[in-house]
Amino acid sequence: MQDFAKAFGLAFQLVLSADGDLLEIIALSLRVSLTASALACIIGLPLGAAVAMSRFRGRMATIVLLNALMGLPPVVVGLLIYLLLSNAGPLGWMRLLYTPTAMIIAQTLLITPIVAALSREVVEQLHNEYAEQFRSLCVPTATAVRALLWDARYSLLTVGMSGFGRAVAEVGAVIIVGGNIDHLTRVMTTAIALETSKGDLALALALGIVLIAIALTVNASLMLLRLTAVKYAYA
Amino acid sequence: MGVADLPLSSGETRSLVYRIGNANLVDGIDLQVPAGTLTVIMGPNGAGKSLLLRLLHGLIAPTVGQVFWGGRPLDEDLRKSQAMVLQRPVLLRRSVAANIRFVLKLRGAASSARVMEILEEVGLAAQAGQAARLLSGGEQQRLSLARALALNPHVLFLDEPSASLDPASTAAIEAIVRRAHACGTKIVFVTHDLGQARRLADDVVFLHRGRLVEHTPARQFFEDPDSEAARHYLDGRLIFS
Numbered sequence: 045m046q047d048f049a050k051a052f053g054l055a056f057q058l059v060l061s062a063d064g065d066l067l068e069i070i071a072l073s074l075r076v077s078l079t080a081s082a083l084a085c086i087i088g089l090p091l092g093a094a095v096a097m098s099r100f101r102g103r104m105a106t107i108v109l110l111n112a113l114m115g116l117p118p119v120v121v122g123l124l125i126y127l128l129l130s131n132a133g134p135l136g137w138m139r140l141l142y143t144p145t146a147m148i149i150a151q152t153l154l155i156t157p158i159v160a161a162l163s164r165e166v167v168e169q170l171h172n173e174y175a176e177q178f179r180s181l182c183v184p185t186a187t188a189v190r191a192l193l194w195d196a197r198y199s200l201l202t203v204g205m206s207g208f209g210r211a212v213a214e215v216g217a218v219i220i221v222g223g224n225i226d227h228l229t230r231v232m233t234t235a236i237a238l239e240t241s242k243g244d245l246a247l248a249l250a251l252g253i254v255l256i257a258i259a260l261t262v263n264a265s266l267m268l269l270r271l272t273a274v275k276y277a278y279a
Numbered sequence: 280m281g282v283a284d285l286p287l288s289s290g291e292t293r294s295l296v297y298r299i300g301n302a303n304l305v306d307g308i309d310l311q312v313p314a315g316t317l318t319v320i321m322g323p324n325g326a327g328k329s330l331l332l333r334l335l336h337g338l339i340a341p342t343v344g345q346v347f348w349g350g351r352p353l354d355e356d357l358r359k360s361q362a363m364v365l366q367r368p369v370l371l372r373r374s375v376a377a378n379i380r381f382v383l384k385l386r387g388a389a390s391s392a393r394v395m396e397i398l399e400e401v402g403l404a405a406q407a408g409q410a411a412r413l414l415s416g417g418e419q420q421r422l423s424l425a426r427a428l429a430l431n432p433h434v435l436f437l438d439e440p441s442a443s444l445d446p447a448s449t450a451a452i453e454a455i456v457r458r459a460h461a462c463g464t465k466i467v468f469v470t471h472d473l474g475q476a477r478r479l480a481d482d483v484v485f486l487h488r489g490r491l492v493e494h495t496p497a498r499q500f501f502e503d504p505d506s507e508a509a510r511h512y513l514d515g516r517l518i519f520s
Contacts, residue, residue, distance in 0.1 A: 177369040179338055181382060181430075182359050191381070195372040276410050 047245075054246035059253055066247070070254055073231040076144055076218070077211040080151030084211075085204045087152075088159030093189055095160070096168035110164060113157030118150075122220030125150045129221065142223040147231070150217035155207040162203040166196050198273035202266050209262045213255065287349040287360055287433040288465035289314035290335060296343035297330055297489075305330050305341070306489035317456075317466040319476045319497070322486035323512060328469045329366075329438050331486065335467060336363050336436050348434065359386075362427035363436040368419040370411040375403055375422055378411050382426050401425040401455055417448025424455050434465045441475065453479060473513065477501055485509045 058066050095106055127133050129141040129149075140146045170192050178188050193200065215233035222229035224238055232251045239248035290312035297305035305327045312318055312335070320328045333339045335346055337353045346353040348361075371378050376394050383389030398404040401421045406414060411422060420440055427435060437456065441449040449472075456479065460466050470476050476483065480497035485506065493505045504510050 174369060174371075176338060177365065180336065180358075180361075180363040180365075181385060182355060183385060187385070191371065276413075 051245035051249050055249035055253060058246060058250040063250070066250055066254070068227065069230055069232055069235050069251065072144065072229075073212060073233075076147045076231060077151060077208055080148045080155060080211050081204060081208040083148070083152040084156040084159045084207050088156045088207075089163050089193070089200060089203075091156075092160040092163030092165075093167045093193060096164045096166075097171050097185075097189065097192070107161075107164065110157055110161040114161050116154060116157065118154055118214045118216030119220065120216075121150050121154045122217035125153065125217070125221045141221060142225060142229060144222070144229060146221040147218045147229060150221045151211045151214065154214065154217055155211050158210060159203055159207045162206065163196075163200055166199040166203065167192050170196050198269055201269060205262055205266055205269075209259060212258060212262075287357070289349060290434070290467075291347040291350075292335070292344060293347070294344040295331075295334060295341050295346065297327075297334060297339065298342040303342075304489050305334060308344075308486075308489075308491045310484065310491055310494060312465075312467065313482065314465055315463070316481035317460050317468065317479055318482050318484060319480035320467065320469045320484045320486065321471075321476055321512070322492075325488070326486040327489040328486055330489075331484075332363075332436050332438050332467065332469050336361055336434075338363070359430075360432060361434040361436065362430045362432035364420070364423050364427050364438065364440050366439045366442050368423035370414075370419060370422060373411060374408050375411050375414065376407040378422060378426055379429055382429050386430060397425050397429050400428075400458075402451070415448075417444050417451060420444060420448070420452055421455065424452065428455075428459055428464070432464060434467065435459060437466070437468045439469050439471065442471070449475070473501075485512070487512075 092110075095103065095110070125146060126141065128135045129138065129146055130136055131141075140149070171188075174188075174192065174195075178191075183191070213233065215237055218224075218229070218231055219234045219237065222231070222234065224230050224234040230238075232255050236248045236251050236255070239245070239251075290310075292308050292310045292312075295305055295308040295310070296303055308331065310331075320331060322328050330339070334341055335353075337346065337358045348357050351357060371381060373381070375398065376391075379394045379397050380389045383393060395404055395407065398407055401424060403414075403418060403422055403425065406418065411419065414422060424437075424440065435456075440456075441452045444452065453475065456466060456468070466479075468479060470479075477497070480500075482494065483497050483500040484494045485492045485500065485504070485508070487508045492508050493500070495505060500509065501513065504513060
């Protein structure tokens with residue numbers, strides 16, 4: 045108990061003193077996860093909107109697949125990217141394994157289905173509401189898509205932030221393709237895993253505190269966004 | 280608001296059928312919709328009034344038969360000269376002014392002056408910057424009507440626009456519809472409200488079980504309808520056959 049209390053004390057000291065190593069790990073975590081989230085939104089939002097508004101053969105199967113891929117295990121994604129990027133793999137020549145870029149690729153692959161599936165649901169709900177009126181107004185498809193994405197902006201921002209929350213908290217994919225290399229590919233989650241296994245609880249706890257703070261901030265922001273949208277009837 | 284080009288505001292249906300499964304929800308309707316009048320479609324629940332309205336406007340395709348406006352089969356170009364107000368207003372999640380601007384942009388430029396002019400005509404200029412979905416029910420329907428009339432339609436379809444509104448809001452909606460009609464817009468109006476139909480209608484289309492029972496001048500319909508079904512309906516009796 046005394047060791048834990050001491051570890052907590054040291055952890056708070058690291059956070060409050062803005063320890064250099066701590067900041068480096070946090071900065072890399074945010075860079076990787078924010079970039080992956082942005083890429084996932086660029087791919088996932090139009091994909092979700094397209095599935096929402098189109099009627100094609102195999103549409104239900106596509107929706108089932110997207111929903112199923114939301115539960116893709118991070119270690120499986122990491123393994124897949126590892127196989128692609130390893131020296132023996134088809135993309136080994138790019139020498140991306142054990143780099144932040146590989147981590148970004150893995151997290152993008154992980155959260156794109158989440159963004160696509162959730163945005164599909166959001167856009168489809170709005171599309172069903174607007175469809176008859178848009179048909180009456182003879183709104184062209186491109187205009188309708190833009191209108192739906194804009195009108196669903198608050199909900200879609202929520203989708204994006206949910207994707208970020210998932211990315212920043214995962215460890216399986218980034219530890220496989222990143223290697224948890226000090227000063228290169230060590231992020232918060234992989235550092236916590238390593239430091240805990242070494243028994244260095246202070247740094248692990250400090251990172252844990254920051255990770256929880258990020259999770260709380262993301263969720264508080266989501267709540268605030270939601271309340272603002274409802275208040276101004278833009279939800 | 281609205282300039283009616285006489286041919287385009289004259290409609291016709293030929294052997295119109297709308298079928299779901301084995302049920303003909305609209306059953307062989309041959310109807311002449313005269314230009315220039317305010318036509319009210321009436322009938323008991325399930326008569327096919329809203330379906331007929333949607334078929335006339337091309338929102339749904341008939342199973343059998345065709346719809347004509349101005350002597351031409353209804354197509355996308357003709358539908359652009361029409362507009363519809365739904366029973367429950369569907370407003371974009373934007374401001375009042377932005378809802379008007381959206382439809383004006385569909386047909387060309389959307390100037391702020393024109394947007395405000397339209398809102399003033401329906402008494403919503405003061406709420407221009409407000410979120411449309413925060414308006415009251417009556418205001419939302421007025422906005423929906425303004426949005427439809429902003430397109431200068433030859434034909435305006437209204438599906439029970441004042442069904443859930445109070446008398447003051449209903450009066451406001453009717454005043455706007457009358458003004459549009461006076462400016463030459465052909466009106467096709469579905470309502471359950473006998474009083475409203477008496478106030479507005481030039482001619483009445485009475486439906487029962489998907490069939491056209493009668494289409495008569497309003498005065499004749501309310502004073503001496505041709506059909507027993509219409510008599511029962513006006514008397515407030517249930518129609519079983």
